Amino acid sequence: MLRYFLSRLTSLAISLLVASVVIFLVVEVAPGDPASYMLGLNAQPDTLAALRTELGLDVPKPERYVDWVTGMLSGDFGMSYTYRTPVAQMVADRLWVSLPLALLALSLAVLIAFPAGLFAASRRGRPGDIGVMAATQLGIALPNFWFAMLLVMVFAISLRWFGAGGFPGWADPVAALRALTLPAVALALPQAAILTRVLRSALLDTLDEDYIRTARAKGLSRRQALWRHALRNALIPVLTIIGLQFSFLLAGAIIIEQVFFLPGLGRLIFQSISQRDLIVVESVVMLLVFAVILVNFLVDLAYGAVDPRLRSRA
Secondary structure, rough: OOHHHHHHHHHHHHHHHHHHHHHHHHHHOOOOOOHHHHHOOOOOOHHHHHHHHHHHOOEEEEEEEHHHHHHOOOOOOOOOOOOOOOOOHHHHHHHHHHHHHHHHHHHHHHHHHHHHHHHHHHHOOOHHHHHHHHHHHHHHHHHHHHHHHHHHHHHHOOOOOOOOOOOOOOOHHHHHHHHHHHHHHHHHHHHHHHHHHHHHHHHHHHOOHHHHHHHHEEEOOOOHHHHHHHHHHHHHHHHHHHHHHHHHHHOOOOOHHHHHOOOOHHHHHHHHHHHHHHHHHHHHHHHHHHHHHHHHHHHHHHHHHHHHHHHOOO
């Protein structure tokens, strides 16, 4: 297990290094100069040069890359060009919105998907299975932003059970969770539909294996074989999807954040791109890439725990 862990850790470090180079190059070669954007088209050349020096934009790109990476390793993400505040503080403020939202949405998706997937797999070809598959197809087809607006119309405007948008902060945890409930439901629905279909497919493939037939021949019912043997062996593709979904929910909730006016990471990236605040874009995207790679690393470790055969191949 130690060798498997070290091999995954090495892969994580290499992936982060490559990602940092790609992110820096892509953002830096994008058209538009932050200093010109801030001062406008009629800025004097000497004023523009002074601002570029103040922002550190006159430093050669390789040196700026090294400073950026070494700063992130020490927890210093730099200073926002637009707001002149530490990027780390801006990210921390918005992470307290995006991270709980992603966790809440993923928890809802798992709580819906596992019972639905197990139910559908245990009733293969029956009306219950057909009904679950029809519901998941509908869940995948519905745009989450449309579903989010529908939730606002029903539960915020008509019933007044929840607020229509905004985030009050975590000083009142109950109010904060109420503000995140509708966005989490809007995000969880399509993810639950995808996860249900993956779990059902993985379970049905596992139920067709020879060892399941042997267990059935020894007297186990289909349901007992499903719970005791098939579920554990069907978890590897499910864990992969859960890892990808968490990464998507953390980084890809920008539309839902716009619908509900949530000050999360997705909205921060959108605003920073429009303002050419390069240091914020680079740091936030790198943080999200780190989250994606870290989740995949944890999923790989979970693979090793679920299937010991993978550890021997490392």
